[in-house]
Amino acid sequence: MGAKRIVIIGNGISGITTARNVRKRNAEAQIVVVSSETKYFFSRTALMYAYMGHMKKEHMKPYEDGFWAKNRIELCFAHVNSIDFEEQKLNFSNGKQTNYDKLVLALGSTPNKFGWPGQDLKGVQGLYSFNDLESMEENTVGIKKAVIVGGGLIGVEMAEMLRSRKIEVDFLVREKRFWGNVLPIEEGKLIQRHINEHHVNLLLETNLEEIISDENGRVRAVKTDTHGEIECQFVGLTAGVSPNIKFLKDSELETDRGILVNEFLETNQPNVYALGDCAQFKTAPKGRRNIEQVWYTGRMMGEVLAKTLTGSKTEYKPGNWFNSAKFFDIEYQTYGTVTANLEEGHSQFYWEHNNGKIGIKFVFDSDSRRFIGINTFGVRMRHELFDKWLTQGQSIDFIMEHLEDANFDPELYKSYGTEILKSYNSEFNKNIKIKKKSWSRIFS
Amino acid sequence: MSLASNQNLNTLGVPIGLGLSFVGLVILALSWMGIALPSILLWVCLVALLFGMMVFGVSTYAGETEGIKNNGIWHKSLTNKGMLAWVSGVVITGFYVELYWFPELLGLSAEGANTGLIAFFDPLSFALKGSAASQWFVYGTLYTIAIVGLGVKFIVKYRHNRYQFWRTLSVMVAQLFLAYFIPEIMEGMYQEQPYFAKDLKYFWPLNYYFFEDWHINNMTSEAGGSMGMFYLVWGIVGFTTLTPIITYFVGKRWYCSWVCGCGGLAETAGDPFRHLSDKSIKSWKLERWLIHGVLLYIVVVTAVVLYGYFSGQGSFMGMDIYTYFRKPYAFLIGAAFSGVVGVGFYPLLGNRVWCRFGCPMAAYMGIVQRFKSRFRITTNGGQCISCGNCSTYCEQGIDVRSYAQKGQNIVRASCVGCGVCSAVCPRGVLKLENGPEENRVSDNPILIGHEQTKLNSDVI
Numbered sequence: 001m002g003a004k005r006i007v008i009i010g011n012g013i014s015g016i017t018t019a020r021n022v023r024k025r026n027a028e029a030q031i032v033v034v035s036s037e038t039k040y041f042f043s044r045t046a047l048m049y050a051y052m053g054h055m056k057k058e059h060m061k062p063y064e065d066g067f068w069a070k071n072r073i074e075l076c077f078a079h080v081n082s083i084d085f086e087e088q089k090l091n092f093s094n095g096k097q098t099n100y101d102k103l104v105l106a107l108g109s110t111p112n113k114f115g116w117p118g119q120d121l122k123g124v125q126g127l128y129s130f131n132d133l134e135s136m137e138e139n140t141v142g143i144k145k146a147v148i149v150g151g152g153l154i155g156v157e158m159a160e161m162l163r164s165r166k167i168e169v170d171f172l173v174r175e176k177r178f179w180g181n182v183l184p185i186e187e188g189k190l191i192q193r194h195i196n197e198h199h200v201n202l203l204l205e206t207n208l209e210e211i212i213s214d215e216n217g218r219v220r221a222v223k224t225d226t227h228g229e230i231e232c233q234f235v236g237l238t239a240g241v242s243p244n245i246k247f248l249k250d251s252e253l254e255t256d257r258g259i260l261v262n263e264f265l266e267t268n269q270p271n272v273y274a275l276g277d278c279a280q281f282k283t284a285p286k287g288r289r290n291i292e293q294v295w296y297t298g299r300m301m302g303e304v305l306a307k308t309l310t311g312s313k314t315e316y317k318p319g320n321w322f323n324s325a326k327f328f329d330i331e332y333q334t335y336g337t338v339t340a341n342l343e344e345g346h347s348q349f350y351w352e353h354n355n356g357k358i359g360i361k362f363v364f365d366s367d368s369r370r371f372i373g374i375n376t377f378g379v380r381m382r383h384e385l386f387d388k389w390l391t392q393g394q395s396i397d398f399i400m401e402h403l404e405d406a407n408f409d410p411e412l413y414k415s416y417g418t419e420i421l422k423s424y425n426s427e428f429n430k431n432i433k434i435k436k437k438s439w440s441r442i443f444s
Numbered sequence: 445m446s447l448a449s450n451q452n453l454n455t456l457g458v459p460i461g462l463g464l465s466f467v468g469l470v471i472l473a474l475s476w477m478g479i480a481l482p483s484i485l486l487w488v489c490l491v492a493l494l495f496g497m498m499v500f501g502v503s504t505y506a507g508e509t510e511g512i513k514n515n516g517i518w519h520k521s522l523t524n525k526g527m528l529a530w531v532s533g534v535v536i537t538g539f540y541v542e543l544y545w546f547p548e549l550l551g552l553s554a555e556g557a558n559t560g561l562i563a564f565f566d567p568l569s570f571a572l573k574g575s576a577a578s579q580w581f582v583y584g585t586l587y588t589i590a591i592v593g594l595g596v597k598f599i600v601k602y603r604h605n606r607y608q609f610w611r612t613l614s615v616m617v618a619q620l621f622l623a624y625f626i627p628e629i630m631e632g633m634y635q636e637q638p639y640f641a642k643d644l645k646y647f648w649p650l651n652y653y654f655f656e657d658w659h660i661n662n663m664t665s666e667a668g669g670s671m672g673m674f675y676l677v678w679g680i681v682g683f684t685t686l687t688p689i690i691t692y693f694v695g696k697r698w699y700c701s702w703v704c705g706c707g708g709l710a711e712t713a714g715d716p717f718r719h720l721s722d723k724s725i726k727s728w729k730l731e732r733w734l735i736h737g738v739l740l741y742i743v744v745v746t747a748v749v750l751y752g753y754f755s756g757q758g759s760f761m762g763m764d765i766y767t768y769f770r771k772p773y774a775f776l777i778g779a780a781f782s783g784v785v786g787v788g789f790y791p792l793l794g795n796r797v798w799c800r801f802g803c804p805m806a807a808y809m810g811i812v813q814r815f816k817s818r819f820r821i822t823t824n825g826g827q828c829i830s831c832g833n834c835s836t837y838c839e840q841g842i843d844v845r846s847y848a849q850k851g852q853n854i855v856r857a858s859c860v861g862c863g864v865c866s867a868v869c870p871r872g873v874l875k876l877e878n879g880p881e882e883n884r885v886s887d888n889p890i891l892i893g894h895e896q897t898k899l900n901s902d903v904i
């Protein structure tokens with residue numbers, strides 16, 4: 001048998017990680033990566049920085065253009081219209097076809113639109129693709145006022161983008177507080193204060209009813225349920241994303257919200273795999289959701305799938321949850337599980353600096369005092385240590401004692417360890433002393 | 445402070461600051477053109493420049509929240525190689541060309557008193573050291589003003605970051621006192637002494653004339669006295685012992701971005717241009733050839749010079765040491781590379797061209813840093829989102845992201861430890877730190893987050 005032909009649809013982090021790791025493990029395989037978004041892989045996470053003028057578009061590409069040829073990864077800039085699973089063939093929109101031995105679906109997501117009247121007007125858009133970046137640049141030239149609908153991470157990124165060009169922003173959020181399904185109340189308040197500090201007008205518990213057009217088919221205003229009509233020249237739709245699988249809905253491929261896969265990322269079709277934003281686990285991995293639309297999971301799935309594709313079948317077993325984001329100037333990291341509402345049998349400890357911009361939330365089991373998760377704002381923590389401590393099932397007291405080991409702020413930053421401990425000790429009637437940072441513990 | 449007053453600060457302060465600096469520059473330009481100006485204008489000029497820059501710096505950022513201030517960098521003419529960048533590049537380059545090769549255009553006169561720009565600085569020179577100004581005095585003064593004035597701007601810009609605060613304060617103090625006031629005042633106090641370099645941190649091989657016979661003679665001459673001997677011993681201990689030891693403990697940053705004058709200018713006046721450095725693998729290759737080439741070059745030149753000194757010969761293998769060794773190095777490297785290209789091209793090639801491609805001191809410490817040092821930039825597990833801010837803002841053109849996204853620590857000879865990659869990273873992925881040598885280089889990193897995934901980082 002000749003070299004296997006592995007075709008990957010989607011050149012985002014999931015598809016590209018798969019391609020790179022297949023090549024790393026196997027010199028022979030033919031690797032083809034298809035995408036109709038851009039020829040070269042770019043980081044979606046950098047879209048905002050390109051808009052704000054922190055970076056040029058070319059900086060979004062993590063690899064030089066010559067990298068792909070050098071590693072014999074063929075890039076195919078084309079759109080797939082349909083897949084013939086029986087014949088193992090792809091049909092491109094330009095009428096061409098190609099066959100595969102193994103097919104990887106790394107199709108990503110598309111922004112949600114909930115059928116609002118006027119959602120397709122000019123000046124109304126989501127932020128997901130390279131194309132969206134370009135249209136946002138076009139749509140926001142010379143405008144004064146924008147409205148953003150949907151209070152999640154992409155929404156706040158969009159607000160920052162617009163503010164960088166001094167555009168006024170009204171931010172409509174359906175929930176009682178910003179990112180209310182993820183952030184607990186203290187953290188939500190901290191971030192809301194900061195969003196306001198950046199002169200973004202947060203309108204909580206407000207729903208979009210209609211987007212109103214001017215005589216040229218361009219947005220002129222939005223109508224809301226609680227704040228009436230709001231004039232604006234741009235509307236950002238950031239009410240979440242869904243798997244980008246419309247063209248596969250009526251095929252033999254088994255789908256639900258996403259493409260259904262088992263723990264080996266196999267679909268119901270032979271030789272076809274799916275991963276990243278577009279994949280939905282039939283049985284969610286332990287302690288995780290069945291669709292996780294984040295960068296890191298796409299990357300981890302890609303590493304795992306590459307093993308399977310090169311002969312060592314490997315199960316996707318994500319470890320402890322982690323994530324991070326940035327809200328204007330405030331960095332956020334999380335390790336383990338911190339839910340928006342404290343679960344039964346869990347306790348929490350929250351410390352906030354009196355500047356109101358630095359805060360840490362710890363969650364632990366009320367009985368066993370086992371540490372469960374942490375949210376940090378304005379403080380950086382060592383991923384490796386928290387991962388280790390979570391796996392070891394360390395107690396909250398242990399975490400407190402070793403906070404200095406975990407701190408990852410730049411050198412010479414003020415450490416808040418002692419202050420945090422003082423507050424913890426008095427709240428829980430303890431007498432724990434913080435240990436000095438120790439390299440041998442960090443590396444043990 | 446209330447919002448209104450913050451905004452006033454911005455709308456009023458920026459034009460006032462720019463206006464003051466402009467006044468200073470106009471006065472300099474007039475005297476550069478040879479127009480004789482009253483000495484009071486020198487003080488007006490210096491104060492206008494220094495305070496103009498400071499007012500501009502403070503009011504540019506003070507009205508905004510603390511955080512990263514890179515909005516619009518790639519949209520502006522000055523910082524994205526537009527018209528303004530070219531104009532400033534040409535002006536600065538022109539100044540360096542005159543300074544090194546045509547000082548008479550600045551007013552230097554072989555016989556009799558100086559005129560023009562150089563004479564304009566006489567009052568300050570007399571006040572500090574009791575003698576007339578030279579072109580080097582003018583240069584040193586303007587250089588120091590730039591570092592101090594724009595250092596204040598940098599500090600306000602990064603006021604949320606204590607590493608940046610202390611580092612910048614350090615380069616400002618080092619320039620102001622070690623490089624400027626102390627040597628100048630000492631010159632005045634010991635007028636009978638022949639010249640030798642008195643900047644305590646100006647070690648060979650950055651100071652390429654340290655071992656030249658005239659310099660050694662001046663230090664060891666009777667008139668040089670015990671101070672001359674001190675500087676001789678200090679200079680030798682400095683490059684043989686102090687430099688490698690400190691670099692072992694904290695990396696070359698202690699020099700390049702904490703005390704060095706070239707680094708000081710790059711980090712302050714040059715900060716708006718740091719993102720212009722070329723990040724390609726090709727330029728990394730060029731860098732390794734060039735910088736180690738210069739190191740080799742100065743080692744050869746110095747060896748020949750020392751041979752001449754100890755043997756009493758004026759030539760080496762039939763070649764005149766001055767004409768064939770000292771002079772070309774001083775011309776090519778000392779002047780053309782470090783000055784004209786190094787600073788004049790800030791707005792086009794970035795602020796660390798000299799430090800990255802040319803400086804033999806950086807090359808020397810880089811070798812220590814790469815192979816025997818506790819310094820590294822730690823990558824925080826699997827948190828990198830490959831956004832590329834770190835690489836974009838690395839003034840040394842290091843593709844930081846290429847390491848971070850693999851979970852690898854950054855251990856690179858060229859890293860000057862400016863800490864800006866760590867500052868601009870939106871996910872808190874990077875930390876400059878000094879730690880045990882084992883675990884420093886992670887050749888086989890594990891991207892944390894998955895139970896069984898180990899990566900081989902060798903190829904891609």
Ligand SMILES: Cc1cc2nc3c(=O)[nH]c(=O)nc-3n(C[C@H](O)[C@H](O)[C@H](O)COP(=O)(O)OP(=O)(O)OC[C@H]3O[C@@H](n4cnc5c(N)ncnc54)[C@H](O)[C@@H]3O)c2cc1C
Nearest residue numbers: 010012013014035036037079080107108276277293294295
């Ligand atoms: C603005 C923004 C900021 C974000 N920030 C973060 C963050 O900070 N942290 C984080 O963890 N996550 C973040 N995310 C989410 C993260 O970027 C995604 O989870 C991740 O990019 C998904 O990667 P993927 O490879 O699965 O899919 P994608 O990156 O979406 O790649 C799929 C590709 O497949 C192509 N494709 C799809 N169908 C076809 C077809 N039929 N034919 C040809 N090509 C096709 C698409 O055009 C696309 O290029 C962010 C997302 C956005 C939009």
Ligand code: SF4
Nearest residue numbers: 838859860862863865
């Ligand atoms: S790697 Fe980071 S610390 Fe080193 S020179 Fe580049 S930006 Fe500065």
Ligand code: SF4
Nearest residue numbers: 828829831832834869
């Ligand atoms: S700035 Fe941070 S998150 Fe972005 S690529 Fe660099 S290390 Fe990764």
